Amino acid sequence: MNSEQDFLSAYDPRAYAPVAVTVDVVALTVRDGELQVLLIERGEHPFAGRYALPGGFVRDEPLETAARRELAEETELDRVHLEQLGTFGDPGRDPRMRVVSVAYLAFAPSMPDPASGGDAASAAWVPVAQARELAFDHDAILAAGLERVRAKLEYTPLATAFVGPEFTIAELRAVYAAVWGEDLHAGNFHRKVLSVPGFVESTGTTTERGGERGGPKPRLYRAGDARLLHPALLRPAREADIR
Amino acid sequence: MNSEQDFLSAYDPRAYAPVAVTVDVVALTVRDGELQVLLIERGEHPFAGRYALPGGFVRDEPLETAARRELAEETELDRVHLEQLGTFGDPGRDPRMRVVSVAYLAFAPSMPDPASGGDAASAAWVPVAQARELAFDHDAILAAGLERVRAKLEYTPLATAFVGPEFTIAELRAVYAAVWGEDLHAGNFHRKVLSVPGFVESTGTTTERGGERGGPKPRLYRAGDARLLHPALLRPAREADIR
DNA sequence: TTGAGATTAACTCGCTCTGAGAAGAACTAT
DNA sequence: ATAGTTCTTCTCAGAGCGAGTTAATCTCAA
Numbered sequence: 001m002n003s004e005q006d007f008l009s010a011y012d013p014r015a016y017a018p019v020a021v022t023v024d025v026v027a028l029t030v031r032d033g034e035l036q037v038l039l040i041e042r043g044e045h046p047f048a049g050r051y052a053l054p055g056g057f058v059r060d061e062p063l064e065t066a067a068r069r070e071l072a073e074e075t076e077l078d079r080v081h082l083e084q085l086g087t088f089g090d091p092g093r094d095p096r097m098r099v100v101s102v103a104y105l106a107f108a109p110s111m112p113d114p115a116s117g118g119d120a121a122s123a124a125w126v127p128v129a130q131a132r133e134l135a136f137d138h139d140a141i142l143a144a145g146l147e148r149v150r151a152k153l154e155y156t157p158l159a160t161a162f163v164g165p166e167f168t169i170a171e172l173r174a175v176y177a178a179v180w181g182e183d184l185h186a187g188n189f190h191r192k193v194l195s196v197p198g199f200v201e202s203t204g205t206t207t208e209r210g211g212e213r214g215g216p217k218p219r220l221y222r223a224g225d226a227r228l229l230h231p232a233l234l235r236p237a238r239e240a241d242i243r
Numbered sequence: 244m245n246s247e248q249d250f251l252s253a254y255d256p257r258a259y260a261p262v263a264v265t266v267d268v269v270a271l272t273v274r275d276g277e278l279q280v281l282l283i284e285r286g287e288h289p290f291a292g293r294y295a296l297p298g299g300f301v302r303d304e305p306l307e308t309a310a311r312r313e314l315a316e317e318t319e320l321d322r323v324h325l326e327q328l329g330t331f332g333d334p335g336r337d338p339r340m341r342v343v344s345v346a347y348l349a350f351a352p353s354m355p356d357p358a359s360g361g362d363a364a365s366a367a368w369v370p371v372a373q374a375r376e377l378a379f380d381h382d383a384i385l386a387a388g389l390e391r392v393r394a395k396l397e398y399t400p401l402a403t404a405f406v407g408p409e410f411t412i413a414e415l416r417a418v419y420a421a422v423w424g425e426d427l428h429a430g431n432f433h434r435k436v437l438s439v440p441g442f443v444e445s446t447g448t449t450t451e452r453g454g455e456r457g458g459p460k461p462r463l464y465r466a467g468d469a470r471l472l473h474p475a476l477l478r479p480a481r482e483a484d485i486r
Numbered sequence: 487t488t489g490a491g492a493t494t495a496a497c498t499c500g501c502t503c504t505g506a507g508a509a510g511a512a513c514t515a516t
Numbered sequence: 517a518t519a520g521t522t523c524t525t526c527t528c529a530g531a532g533c534g535a536g537t538t539a540a541t542c543t544c545a546a
Contacts, residue, residue, distance in 0.1 A: 017303060021262045021332070021343050060260060063332045063343070087330040087345045089264070089306045100264050100306070100343070102330045170493080188534065190495065195532090198486060209542085215493025216541035230480040231532070237473040243441060413523080431505065433524065438503090452513085458522025459512035474503070 024055035026145035047135030198226025267298035269388035290378030441469025
């Protein structure tokens with residue numbers, strides 16, 4: 001933005017090759033004990049018939065507004081936690097033209113199938129393990145989203161975004177187990193969640209019934225006011241992650 | 244990207260208002276015990292005379308290549324650590340037109356003043372505490388970069404990117420002190436750095452001379468092969484950060 | 487109705503990690 | 517030489533964590 005040419009070209013963008021800006025959304029939820037992602041089956045070329053992340057062109061609006069709009073077009077997701085994930089703009093990632101896509105990450109409690117309600121009949125929640133060979137570079141975007149959510153569970157109260165407004169410790173533990181793909185020690189998890197200041201706060205009530213397979217009525221909690229977990233809730237270190 | 248209109252417009256981008264894509268770089272270094280950022284004094288409107296982050300338009304190249312190119316235009320920074328920070332695209336952030344800017348974060352060891360060598364006579368390293376009222380929304384971009392670097396020092400070996408290929412534990416500690424803005428307990432820091440697997444590895448040598456103000460010749464270390472610090476090197480929790 | 491099995495919630499125990507402080511050795515500047 | 521600084525190691529008490537145990541509670545099936 002320093003040379004005169006740059007300055008002038010800012011007033012005549014057609015001096016440069018046209019670039020399109022889109023948003024793509026990695027919307028995650030935990031259903032049936034699995035981490036699932038919202039995908040769209042593409043009807044048109046390129047990548048017709050392949051699954052893709054929901055997304056579309058950015059209009060005269062902030063980027064996050066565009067992400068929220070695209071998400072609303074596919075589901076009735078409301079009050080979801082939304083954060084920017086990263087931007088993917090390699091030349092050639094879209095065969096038609098240069099497309100720079102700003103990816104967003106959304107977290108939602110378990111919802112009914114979008115196919116029944118949304119106007120996009122081709123939208124579906126898919127377990128992340130089965131979400132492969134997506135259109136464009138969406139495999140890489142999804143992988144970045146999964147890495148992000150796994151890391152953020154450690155040091156933020158993000159898990160509460162995957163459950164309803166009132167939840168049990170066991171429901172919270174199920175979120176961690178689904179996202180991390182490994183079971184957690186129930187007793188230690190319980191102690192840890194209650195000991196981190198501001199993670200959860202008690203409602204003073206319990207569920208109406210015990211668990212489906214027995215056990216006492218668990219107590220209900222709300223999300224607390226913490227933005228960071230101190231100390232963090234660390235998952236066991238894996239050598240492969242460290243090196 | 245589902246309606247026919249979207250599909251067609253992808254072949255005729257002028258159906259939408261033109262959008263420019265730029266990169267901006269938050270280049271950080273530690274000089275004189277302070278965290279400093281590379282800034283450019285703008286010569287032209289808008290924001291003439293104000294400082295701004297180095298940046299420019301993206302050409303037919305990957306985004307990271309554009310960031311590296313813009314950085315090279317202002318300094319002789321070589322082999323710097325570069326990572327994507329975030330994308331800033333609010334309408335109105337550039338008064339001329341819609342500009343979506345992908346911000347990158349760069350970390351470099353202490354370097355001579357860019358004014359002496361670079362072709363941009365107006366480039367300068369500025370202590371981050373004095374980098375205020377920048378052009379466009381660069382205050383917000385810089386703030387995001389500072390938050391990122393402070394957090395990443397905790398759980399990655401990023402501090403080694405701020406020092407030379409061989410360094411002392413005290414130099415590493417000075418990086419932490421400069422970035423976090425608080426002194427660290429020398430003994431505990433020493434124990435911690437050496438105990439985290441893969442953070443640093445010994446060269447078996449020491450410096451030629453002791454410190455400027457006395458003390459024995461410190462041992463020299465290289466960066467290790469760890470990508471993550473386990474256990475992390477946490478800074479003391481501040482209540483303001485948590486809530 | 488009763489028993490088997492599962493779950494919640496709380497506790498114990500040993501180990502590791504951390505913060506704070508201390509101390510000896512090594513080195514520079516005066 | 518002396519004073520002051522720094523490097524490096526050590527100690528000690530407290531906090532946190534993984535693993536295991538236990539009592540109470542509840543569902544489901546016999």
